[in-house]
């Protein structure tokens with residue numbers, strides 16, 4: 001039994017070593033030894049604490065005056081509602097209100113639409129008149145879509 005335990009421990013160490021080698025080169029100069037302690041970690045993980053990651057912080061498209069505003073709540077982790085239904089041929093605004101503890105965004109890739117909000121923040125973005133169809137949406141912060149931050153914008157013709 002002892003030999004088996006040692007074998008398993010060795011395999012675990014080997015796998016951890018390989019993982020370390022695989023991700024090591026992506027660490028900044030200074031090396032993996034300080035990845036958890038310094039600016040690198042917080043620079044890349046500040047979004048966990050409610051701040052945006054660098055590439056998720058683009059401004060929202062300007063709201064469209066007079067257009068109907070659809071309210072969407074961002075939660076940890078999901079959109080409420082996750083199914084947004086609007087009519088074709090009219091511009092709309094989407095107001096994303098972040099009621100979670102984490103930074104969130106609402107991105108509709110097919111429409112090149114993106115709004116993001118810090119915790120407690122409410123941000124409006126405009127969408128020009130839409131073609132009928134179903135457009136998938138999600139939160140682009142790593143891991144959030146997998147945890148449920150997905151939905152669909154349904155444009156009824």
Ligand SMILES: [Cu+2]
Pocket residue numbers: 102103104105139140141144149
């Ligand atoms: Cu999110």
